[in-house]
Amino acid sequence: MEQQSLFVHALKDPLTKEEAFRKLVSDYKERLYWHIRKLVLDHDDAHDVVQNTFIKVHLNIDKFRENSTLFTWMYRIATNEALNFINSKAAKMGLQNQEWVEAKAEGLTADSYFDGDQAALELQKLVARLPEKQRIVFNMKYFDDMPYEMISKVLDTSIGALKASYHHAVKKIKTELNDRL
């Protein structure tokens, strides 16, 4: 935590901010990109969101009070940015958020940046059909192997509620997969 404080201090200090931010981008760009990508599914969309996320981080670092780790704080911003992005895209097309995500998942077949086999594609389609919260929890737990404690801090939800969400998600996917595969 002390190391983090020093780093955050460097990010806030105008003299060291640029160099510290360069390190921040270097350290977190991939992790945040993949978290966002699993939520918005499309590479170009993920690129837009990851840019917005880092701009938000850059503009708001002075407001970061270190009540959580820097990583958790950035993950939270990335999640919110991804959800806002989905919200605005869906609204522009007159769709519900989930409908927009499902349409994106259907389009993965033609996506040149999707290398998964048929089973992986089916799994993505089923994940897209989950309610928003369950979808986020499933992605963070199943694909990213993130501990419940960390997910709890990012999503500001109790561990019990997260476990319930995850189990519901797994149960739904399991049932559907048994029928499909």
Place this chain on the structure above:
Amino acid sequence: MTDFKKQNPFKVPKGYFDQLEEQLIHPIDSISKLNPFSTPENYFEKLESALLQQTNNSVTSSKPSFKKIYYSITAAVAAILFLLTLTQQQPPIETEREQALNEFIESYYLEDFDGFEVYSMLEESEIETTINQILKP
């Protein structure tokens, strides 16, 4: 009822809950957990410079120039002056409506009532004020 212990009488096999999650996930586990998504070649190398460029732009654009501030203030002052002119020239719509309503009440509604009936509709304080105004020399 108090004689009964509140302890859970049911048991599960040893290590059941440790395995439950894995058992639930098993059919999904048969699908590779490997990331099925990919990115354009050298994307993350380019992303870093793009992000730094973007944040620099956002900082530059977040500082408004003197010209922008000057024009914003001028526009705001002009808008306030315009609104003030409008409000001075035209009586507020609400006042016009109130006047019309009062005229209607006085000319049509109240003409059928005698003085006593009109006073009976007023509050005591209103009567006092009205009488005082009438009695003023």
